[in-house]
Amino acid sequence: MNDKFVNMVFKIGVLLIGVGFLVACAHSSGVLNVGPGTYSVSVTAPSKGVFSEARKIALTEANQHCMQMRKEIMVTNIETSNYGPGEVTVTFRCQ
Numbered sequence: 159m160n161d162k163f164v165n166m167v168f169k170i171g172v173l174l175i176g177v178g179f180l181v182a183c184a185h186s187s188g189v190l191n192v193g194p195g196t197y198s199v200s201v202t203a204p205s206k207g208v209f210s211e212a213r214k215i216a217l218t219e220a221n222q223h224c225m226q227m228r229k230e231i232m233v234t235n236i237e238t239s240n241y242g243p244g245e246v247t248v249t250f251r252c253q
Contacts, residue, residue, distance in 0.1 A: 184212050189223045192249065196234070197223060200247040209244045216248040224252035 187200040199219045203212035213236070224231040229252035239245040 184215055186215060186219060189219060195251055196249065197251070198247060198249045199223075200245055203244045203246070209238075209246075212244065213238070213246045213248075216246045220248050220250045224250070227252050229253055 184204055185202045187198075189197050189199050192198045197220065199216050201212040201216040201219075203209045217233070220233070221231045232251045232253050233248060234251060235247075235249040237247040237249075
């Protein structure tokens with residue numbers, strides 16, 4: 159292998175570790191009961207660069223909550239905040 163290839167592989171590895179670290183730092187409220195049969199989960203992204211990951215994490219947590227009850231998720235609202243690092247709040251029901 160030549161040095162350029164090794165250097166490129168190393169840089170890609172460092173980049174992937176950095177992105178993984180940022181995603182791992184996302185903070186979730188966990189699933190909260192906000193009314194009769196209605197739930198909410200909020201995830202704060204550590205930076206705007208991984209905002210879409212926060213949405214994915216919130217939807218995954220919501221879906222897992224419904225699956226535990228052997229029901230399907232019905233998303234009723236997704237709110238996003240673009241201020242600061244950004245936050246995604248998913249409101250949903252399980253049917």
